[in-house]
Amino acid sequence: MAFDVSYALDRTVAVIEIPERLDAGCSNELKDKINEIVNESIYNIVINLSNTNFIDSSGLGALVSKISVCKANGGDIKLAAPGKRVFEILQITHLDKVLNYYHDLEEAINSFATG
């Protein structure tokens, strides 16, 4: 499975589209994708969860797999449009307190412009 990546705000923000399920079957691939983006010196990343209805622990691990590098370089990892079920998982794991989340993709992208 390939994760679609697009760029916004003059390629300062990378947007990764997450499929319906983010689990052990694809979490390593997501980690690799985030790694590639960070290696391109892009540290502002939006994870678009609008199509996602299931995340397991390996998927959660992938979301934050490069968070210290992004933060250390003045960037961040932000979540866009998490559904109810996904949001419950974020709450259980307290990742909702670590990762900023937005109701829609545009809002998430623009948050990088407004700081």
Added chain:
Amino acid sequence: MNKPVNQHNLEPDYNRPLFEVPIDIKRKIINILTLLYGSEASRRIYPELERIMKVYYAYKCEDLIEWEKSFDKSEMFSQEDVILITYGDIIQKNSRKPLKVLADFCRDYFSNSFNTIHILPFFPYSSDRGFSVKDFEEVDHNLGTWSDIEDIGIDFKLMFDGVFNHISAKSKWFQEFLNGNPDYKNFFIVLSTNEMVSEDHLKLIVRPRTSPLFTEFQTIEGPKLVWTTFSPDQVDLNFHNPKVLVKMIDIFLTYVRRGADMIRLDAVTYLWEELGTDCVHLKQTHAIIKLFRVILDAVAPYVALITETNVPHEQNIQYFGNGYDEAQMVYNFALPPLVYHSFVTGRTNKLTKWAKTIKRVSEQATYFNFLDSHDGIGLLPVKGLLDNDEMDFLVYQTLERGGYISYRTESDGSESPYELNITWYSAINGSDESGDDQGRRVKRYIASRAIALFFMGVPGVYFHGLIGSKNDAEAVLKEKNTRSINREVIDGQTLKEKLEDKSSISAQIVDNLNELIGIRKNETFFHPNAHQYVYEISEKLFAFVRKPDDSDEFVFCVINVTGDAEVFKMPDELTGKTKIFYELVSKRSMDLEKNNEIEIGGYGIMLMKSIKKSA
């Protein structure tokens, strides 16, 4: 003289002379009761405490009474003390009672290294993996019986939990309160629903959780708001009511009678609540700990109190009192986050700076050096030792290593990280192990553990740390609790196979730890209260000297927190009397006369024992 096997009778023996409370003990107890409840009440309460002490004493075997006559409190701890922290049901095997399974494993695999087992709360409970106790005096029948606990006590010293701050909402005590039973009317801190605490008061109260401080319960008299520091299922006991204190002292001595050599006072920071204050570390809380200590000194002087106070270091060590009148051991809460910080940054400067402040408390008290436990790695204890950026870095590193974070509510209503939930193995090695071979991961892990094993104090290892468990992240989702990441129940057969397969990571960790513990146990240099001097010899190395009283000899301990080899020189002041050393890990002699430069490998451990020059 060894402590006798038989310590307490099954029934009290009132044919023997009753315990006579020494006048100085009586005076101390009355003074404490006066501080808590006023002088009139103290004289009313004292006789009941004296009765409880006499009852306890009547249970003691003659052998124990005789042995205590020669017991020296300064020998409370020795270098042989190494504590294994475990749940009573951490190993499941067939349909056997878990306490019996635990006993077999401890005897078969760990009895040469660990001499003390801390069995986390083994009482009937309703939540928080044992810390919401329903009945303080019973063993959870799913685990076993008192007889199973006492059986473990034949081969090991035992540490029990005194979960005295709160009780389960499902307990008989609390249910009787809901029923309006007058005996339990003031057992809890209660407000009527229309009588809220002011916002100003609420803001002052220090919280370890984000859950509401008050929980509404329906009682026979209508809805009531009840103080619940930790969760709606863990109702704080009201120590303003002397009946609660007396009851808890009775339970405390029951634990001694049942074989406790150490009693861990869980969450004791929050014991006494007083509106208008921050409700932590209050003088009344310290007074109650002093009372426990006075009573132990009088009737069971060999039993140690250990306080669990997950708070900033300076406040934590206040629970030693003056070194003789409160806890004999204090959880060294700053150690785990600082060791973790050293390994993830490859720099020991923060650990070294803090370690220099650690001095001997008294000959009767010392630190409990743990790196992991059933809870997470606390961040409050390093407030002021690490700055906000450094703490954030640990938070992000923990997430990257597959862990999670627990939060608490600050006085301004914001939430801040309280604890890092991750196994020690995953913290040190990360969750993605593709880059390292197993040998290197084991070496890195053992280096981290060596710091706690040789540092001033008594070391403790959590069961999952002993076998190198990785994060159980799925359990977090299943049980909806981030602490579940480090609380996996292990299948006994699988564990046995792992421990007997010498190529497995668990077996290699156990073998390496056993070897280091063996070194510790054989050397008085590592007595918990041997002196300690910390040196800055390289940013990559953590270095300290351990030296007993009245001796010129010492061991220079060096641990490399990085994977790179490093060359260092022993400080000149340590080579004045001898330049011959014996390195205890590699078992080789070193002559620094010819070459004062010493190379330590990546994640190396060197314990260089000074050798006196022959006359």
